[in-house]
Amino acid sequence: MNNDRRAFLKFGLAGAAVAGGLSQLLKVSPHEFNEGLTRKLLGARREAPTFPRDRAREPRANGDVGLDEEVADWSLKIEAPGLPARSMSLEEVKSLPRVEMTTELMCVEGWSEVVHWSGTPLRHIAPPQAPEYVSLTTPDKSYFVGLDLESALHPQTLLAWEMNGQPLTSEHGAPLRLVIPVKYGIKNIKRIGTIEFTAQRPADYWANKGYDWYAAL
């Protein structure tokens, strides 16, 4: 990732505009800035690139916030305004339509890995008239991710239970994690406890620390 994109991710539009202006002063093409803007606006509608399955590798286990305790009685809690809260067992989640895909997990720290995932599109658990945002939190609430609805309902946004053909390990987010290849790694929350559909833009662990809330690639 070059500096424009890094600035864009960290400081949002204003930061990227400054970076773009700087790149012009420095006689560097502002192309990357424009591309960043386009991606921010259109990203959710685009398909992330996919790769041949044999390109898949095990990514480094990165970030363990919310992964301290193994959950003995795990179930997925689902909340939406005007609907009774419900919960699903892992077996119930796995009975939803299975999708496999080989996509790139891209960390803001500058590394990426191609990974093969199995899971079900998050849209299968969305209520019919879902509000504008989705909040996902670990069972202990210490890691939390906010998504715009369009990205959450993207066909490549999966609730995943397998990585490279094996059940998820604890460090990669067992029993269920998010895979959202149209966003940076920070949005790919491991060990989901609760998914809430909400009209308020949800808090986000890394956005709270200054990263762009959308974190679109």
Ligand SMILES: Nc1nc2c(c(=O)[nH]1)N[C@H]1C(S)=C(S)[C@@H](COP(=O)(O)O)O[C@H]1N2
């Ligand atoms: N619960 C939880 N999920 C998380 C994190 C974390 O610290 N805690 N880190 C994120 C970051 S920064 C990245 S790059 C990816 C890494 O996924 P991996 O460990 O499976 O490679 O997980 C994301 N999901």
Ligand SMILES: [Mo]
């Ligand atoms: Mo990351």
